[in-house]
Structures are given as structure tokens and as C-alpha cells.
Amino acid sequence: MSLLVKNGCFLVDQKRLELTLSLAPGETKGIYGASGSGKSTLFYLLAGLNEKGFEGGTYTIDGQTMSQLSIGERSTSVSLLFQNPDMQFCMATPREELLFCLENQCIPQEDMPNKVADALAFCEITHLADQPFTTLSGGEKQLAALACCLILESQYLLLDEPFANLDTDTSKKVIRKLQHIQQKKAIGILLIDHQIKETANWVDEWLLIEEDFRTIDQAAIRDLDHHMRKTLPLAKNKSSSNKKRLSFQQFRLPIRNHEIVFPNFAFDGGTLIGITGRSGSGKSSFLKAILQQHAYKGDVLLAGKPIKKHPSPFRSISWIMQNPQDQFLAATVAQELSQGSAPTKSEKLLAKLRLQNKSTQSPFRLSQGQQRRLAVASLLQRPVDLLLVDEPTYGQDIKQAWQIMQLLAEKATTGTLVLIVSHDILLLQQFCSQIIDFNLYEKEDADAHAKSNSQIIRHFRARLTGFFSK
Structure with a gap:
């Protein structure tokens, strides 16, 4: 009994990779490699999302090839957590998405409420069950996507950067829970991770992608990670124009059942300011508030003038979104990057970001990590007073994450x-002159009241009935 690949061959950027991999029930293995090296491509193949499959070798799950399994059998054999959770959802809310998963497995309707409740409780997102996905943070979406994978009760889980959008405490908690359920149900877990600090003691074995795949142990992956960090160049000097660029006065940001309450803050031009905090605390909503896309109380001043009275804040502000696919406009990578900049500058940026061989491709055909690098670079040439950047290094290997921060520092x-x-x-500590921890400014919203149990039950029945009557 195992997920087994023998001499499996596949192409990444016309480069042929060959892999031999076995994953037993209850075992955990990791995949480590540069952004764009083929990690997510491999996961699509293992999950059966590539119709052609491996170009050579054999791939079996508990002795059966993927082609022998029906769609329903595939979902109970292997579940994939996408790196971008927005690609995972078909319905409007976490509860509806979980019901959709169960309906596709033909689970009896009377068994669904308990299964949904268990999956939500495992990921500690019961309070988000009926919130639209469009209102959730990246970390909350990631937890909802994990709940969808777990509710399928698959024998093997493929987790693509499962903790990248989560704060450290939440990541540790989820890992402990996954270890427990893995031991209880003998689930094999294969994960992709660039940040090995939290997962190294959990992972039994690492597969490193360089010119090809090779197997290394925990000690070797730690040494490799440490060596790569030591070879990184020094961070750019932290600078400041000493001109108050952005100010907050009596600022209050409502986020569901809490508020972010600031003292009177002021940030200088020419600086990098880091913003951190627990998943769902309101960091992305804070950026949207500055852009007048999220309600707030108090005043936000740009160069001394209230942004609310600014006729077009986007003339002075650029926004690099958390999901890079939301901001692409051009047909090719080169066109996306060259908007407003000279071709020679674009060529240099492409080389820095390891995208020089992608210039004629559509941005939507890049890997998630490559898309994020392009999203950052495409707005660096635009002269603005304020640049808002949401999770720029998510999905990046160490070197590329450092390169992105260097580019942002140069922009400052x-x-x-x-x-x-x-x-x-x-x-953030290496590059930013100041770090704002939202955990320190979070206040309970006295106007936010949780629904009673009876309200929740009535709401669930209404949504369940509506779901199956569509």
C-alpha cells in the first residue's frame, strides 16, 4: 500500500525531469526547490489533473494506476491543496464548498452536517462557515481549502505551500493537528514548502529539485537552508525622506468581530514599513481601506490631504495584490512588465526575476511564484507616492524572496x-525601518455579537435546503 512513482518523467520549461517516489500511509515527505522548478507541476500529475499524465515510467496508488480509478475514487485516494486557494473553490462560502465536496462523493444528506462541522472545527474556522470567500483573508482561505481536502478523507494529501499565508502560531497549531489525524487515520502527506523551520521535524524525508530530484534528510535540508541564507547579499540601507507621506488620525478598522485601533501614526516617504499579525486580523483589509475599498473610521492623510477627498487615489498609489492573477492586464509577460517602462529596463528585470525565457508567455501560464514576481516587478517602474504590497514573497524560494525585497528597497x-x-x-526585520504588528492594535468590537446556536442551526438548514434545490 503506497503512492508509488517509478522513473516518472515530465517536462518543465522543456527540461525533462525524472522522479522515483514512494509515500506510504502515515508517512510525511517534503519537496524543496526553487520557484518554477516543477514542484506544483508534479502535484498536478500526482492528483490526476493533467490528462496526459507522466510521459514515462509508472504511477500507481495502492497498486492501481490513475487511469484505472474513477473520478470519485481519485478524490478518496488523493486530495490536492492548491498553492492559490482561490483556484480551489467552486461555491460562495466555506460551508457550501464543503457540502459540494460531500455531494460529489454521494454522501447521504443526513450525514453531511456533522462532517462539515468536524472539518470546520479542525481548521478552527467555524465562525467563517457562512462568510463569502471574497471577504476572507488569504490565510482564512487557505484553512478553508485544507478543510475541503480533509473532508474528502483521502488516503494521501498533497499540500502545496500549505502554511505560507498563515501566521507562525496558526501554522504550528495546524501542523500538530495534521500530525494527530495522520497517525489516527494513517494518511500519507506530501508537502511543498520553502519555509522549513516549522516542518523540518515533521517531515521524514525531503526531495530536492535541482538539475533533477535527489533525496536528502532533515539535517541536510537544514544545512542547505542555512547556507543559502548566509550567501544572500546584505539588505539595502534603510532610508527616509523625512517627509510625512501617510498619516492616520483616530483610525479604526472594523474586521467582523474586532477592530484595529491605531494611535496617530505617520510614515515617512522613502521607507519600507512592514505589516504583520495573525491570519484574518485585517492586514489586507487595511490596504484596501487606504484605497477607499474598505470602510473605516477616522482620517487617512496622503501628503497631508485626506484620501477620502482625493478624486483619484490610484494616481498616487500602486497596489500589488495578494492574488497576482487579479492584476494582470497584458497578453504576455514582456508586455505586462513593460507598461510605462523602457524595454531595456524590462529585460534587466526579467533576468533578475528568472523570467527571461518567459517573455512571450501569458502571465496566467506562469507558476504561482513566477506570477507573484511578475506582479511585483510590473508596478515598480510607475512613479507613485505610496506602494502597497500584499504578501510579495509568498511561494518564493529564499533567493527570490530576497531579490523581491531588494527591488522594493530600491523603490523606496x-x-x-x-x-x-x-x-x-x-x-521584514532585515529590510524594514518599522514593523507594525496588528496583534497589538486589535480590540474586540462591542457591536459584533455571535449568533446563538439556534440561529446557526436555522441558517444551516436554510442554506442546505437551498443548496440541494438548485
Whole structure:
């Protein structure tokens, strides 16, 4: 009994990779490698999402090939957590998505409520069950996507950067829970991770992608990670124009059952300001509030003038979104990058970001990590007073994450104020002149009241009936 690949061959950027892999029930293995090296491509193949399958070798799950399994059997054999959780959802809310998963497995309707409740409780998102996905943070979406994988009760889980959008405490808690359920139900887990600090003691064996796959142990992956960090160049000098660029006065940001309450803050132009905090605390909503896309109380001043009275804040502000696919406009990578900049500058940026061989491709055909690098680079050439950046290093290997932060630091030297939302505290400490921890400014919202149990039950029955009557 195992997930077994023997001499499996597949192409990544016309480069042929060959892999031999076995994953037994109850075992955990990790995959480590540079962004764009083929990790997610491999997961699509293992999950059966590539119709052609491996170009050579054999792939079996508990003795059966993927082609022998029906769609229903595949879902109970292997579940894939996408790196971008937005690609995972078909329905409007976590509860509806979980019901959809169970309906596809033909689970009796009377058994569904308990299964949904268990999956939500495991990921500690019961309070988000009926919230639209469009209102959830990246970390909350990641937890909802994990709940969808777990409710299928598959024998093997493929987790693509499962903790990248989560704060450290939440990541540790989820890992402990996964270890418990893994031992209880003998689930094989294969995960992709660039941040090995939290997972190294959990993972039995690592597969490293370089020119090809090779197997290394925990000690070797730690040594490799340490060596790569030591070889990184020094962070750019932290600078400031000493001009108050962005100010907050009596600022209050409502986020469901709590508020972010600031003292009177002021940030100088030419600086990098880091923003961190627990998943769902309101970091992305804070950026949207600055852009007048989220309600708030108090005043936000840009160069001394209220943004609310600004006729077009986007003339002075650029916003690099958490999901890079939401901001792409051009047909090719080169066109996306060259908007407003000289071709020679674009060529240099492509080389820095390891995208020089992608210039004629559609941005939507890049890997998640490559898309994120392109999203950052495409707005660096635009002269603005304020640059808002949401999770720029998510899905990046160490070197590329450092390169992105260097580019943002260079942008700050032009006088632009750069606000960076990130869970990577080490990077923020290296590059930012100030770090704002939202956990310190979180206050309970006295006007937010949880629904009673009877309300929740009535609501669930109404949604369940509506779901199956569609």
C-alpha cells in the first residue's frame, strides 16, 4: 500500500525531469526547490489533473494506476491543496464548498452536517462557515481549502505551500493537528514548502529539485537552508525622506468581530514599513481601506490631504495584490512588465526575476511564484507616492524572496513609501525601518455579537435546503 512513482518523467520549461517516489500511509515527505522548478507541476500529475499524465515510467496508488480509478475514487485516494486557494473553490462560502465536496462523493444528506462541522472545527474556522470567500483573508482561505481536502478523507494529501499565508502560531497549531489525524487515520502527506523551520521535524524525508530530484534528510535540508541564507547579499540601507507621506488620525478598522485601533501614526516617504499579525486580523483589509475599498473610521492623510477627498487615489498609489492573477492586464509577460517602462529596463528585470525565457508567455501560464514576481516587478517602474504590497514573497524560494525585497528597497530610495504585508518576520526585520504588528492594535468590537446556536442551526438548514434545490 503506497503512492508509488517509478522513473516518472515530465517536462518543465522543456527540461525533462525524472522522479522515483514512494509515500506510504502515515508517512510525511517534503519537496524543496526553487520557484518554477516543477514542484506544483508534479502535484498536478500526482492528483490526476493533467490528462496526459507522466510521459514515462509508472504511477500507481495502492497498486492501481490513475487511469484505472474513477473520478470519485481519485478524490478518496488523493486530495490536492492548491498553492492559490482561490483556484480551489467552486461555491460562495466555506460551508457550501464543503457540502459540494460531500455531494460529489454521494454522501447521504443526513450525514453531511456533522462532517462539515468536524472539518470546520479542525481548521478552527467555524465562525467563517457562512462568510463569502471574497471577504476572507488569504490565510482564512487557505484553512478553508485544507478543510475541503480533509473532508474528502483521502488516503494521501498533497499540500502545496500549505502554511505560507498563515501566521507562525496558526501554522504550528495546524501542523500538530495534521500530525494527530495522520497517525489516527494513517494518511500519507506530501508537502511543498520553502519555509522549513516549522516542518523540518515533521517531515521524514525531503526531495530536492535541482538539475533533477535527489533525496536528502532533515539535517541536510537544514544545512542547505542555512547556507543559502548566509550567501544572500546584505539588505539595502534603510532610508527616509523625512517627509510625512501617510498619516492616520483616530483610525479604526472594523474586521467582523474586532477592530484595529491605531494611535496617530505617520510614515515617512522613502521607507519600507512592514505589516504583520495573525491570519484574518485585517492586514489586507487595511490596504484596501487606504484605497477607499474598505470602510473605516477616522482620517487617512496622503501628503497631508485626506484620501477620502482625493478624486483619484490610484494616481498616487500602486497596489500589488495578494492574488497576482487579479492584476494582470497584458497578453504576455514582456508586455505586462513593460507598461510605462523602457524595454531595456524590462529585460534587466526579467533576468533578475528568472523570467527571461518567459517573455512571450501569458502571465496566467506562469507558476504561482513566477506570477507573484511578475506582479511585483510590473508596478515598480510607475512613479507613485505610496506602494502597497500584499504578501510579495509568498511561494518564493529564499533567493527570490530576497531579490523581491531588494527591488522594493530600491523603490523606496526614489522617495516612495512602501507598505509590505507579510508573515515572513525575518525578511521584514532585515529590510524594514518599522514593523507594525496588528496583534497589538486589535480590540474586540462591542457591536459584533455571535449568533446563538439556534440561529446557526436555522441558517444551516436554510442554506442546505437551498443548496440541494438548485
